[in-house]
Amino acid sequence: xxxxxxxxxxxxxxxxxxxxxxxxxxxxxxxxxxxxxxxxxxxxxxxxxxxxxxxxxxxxxxxxxxxxxxxxxxxxxxxxxxxxxxxxxxxxxxxxxxxxxxxxxxxxxxxx
Amino acid sequence: xxxxxxxxxxxxxxxxxxxxxxxxxxxxxxxxxxxxxxxxxxxxxxxxxxxxxxxxxxxxxxxxxxxxxxxxxxxxxxxxxxxxxxxxxxxxxxxxxxxxxxxxxxxxxxxxxxx
Numbered sequence: 001x002x003x004x005x006x007x008x009x010x011x012x013x014x015x016x017x018x019x020x021x022x023x024x025x026x027x028x029x030x031x032x033x034x035x036x037x038x039x040x041x042x043x044x045x046x047x048x049x050x051x052x053x054x055x056x057x058x059x060x061x062x063x064x065x066x067x068x069x070x071x072x073x074x075x076x077x078x079x080x081x082x083x084x085x086x087x088x089x090x091x092x093x094x095x096x097x098x099x100x101x102x103x104x105x106x107x108x109x110x111x112x
Numbered sequence: 113x114x115x116x117x118x119x120x121x122x123x124x125x126x127x128x129x130x131x132x133x134x135x136x137x138x139x140x141x142x143x144x145x146x147x148x149x150x151x152x153x154x155x156x157x158x159x160x161x162x163x164x165x166x167x168x169x170x171x172x173x174x175x176x177x178x179x180x181x182x183x184x185x186x187x188x189x190x191x192x193x194x195x196x197x198x199x200x201x202x203x204x205x206x207x208x209x210x211x212x213x214x215x216x217x218x219x220x221x222x223x224x225x226x227x
Contacts, residue, residue, distance in 0.1 A: 108155065
């Protein structure tokens with residue numbers, strides 16, 4: 001069975017641009033969460049979607065948005081990129097909200 | 113709010129020896145789960161072990177065991193018989209019942225296994 005897949009794996013963007021990151025959960029998993037991991041720190045929670053509805057949001061500005069599609073895949077959008085948005089973006093999926101979460105390999109975003 | 117503290121930025125262990133990675137947590141929610149993840153340089157978070165707040169026994173998964181001391185709010189990871197492939201970043205994380213979709217992570221411990 002395929003695990004959580006994220007695309008692209010690496011991305012370089014310029015300040016002020018917009019970016020879309022994609023996540024496909026494990027088949028059957030209905031919950032998707034997004035995390036930002038800055039170098040040298042632990043992941044920070046950005047969003048959680050369950051059954052296509054936003055169920056949680058971390059302390060991130062409105063430049064960050066996300067959505068979940070009917071097939072439970074998800075997109076994370078970041079507008080007006082800042083240098084500080086450079087990080088590893090991780091997606092995690094779980095069967096339902098309160099079960100074990102499995103992570104993808106992440107998208108490494110560099111803003112120049 | 114939940115908080116995870118990992119006080120060891122880096123740890124070294126000799127191959128085949130055991131090592132303990134420390135984790136303390138703070139939450140007012142009586143129902144929670146504690147997780148340990150391994151993150152190699154490739155970036156993927158690999159789930160290692162889980163302990164529920166109401167579990168009576170310490171969790172074990174192969175060479176991994178979790179030393180859960182609820183009164184002290186600690187959830188240390190013990191890796192027995194260390195292998196060179198265990199060299200990685202290790203994160204302790206928590207999820208609480210009232211916000212089950214969100215994991216709160218510590219800042220991690222870098223483990224280096226010496227041959």
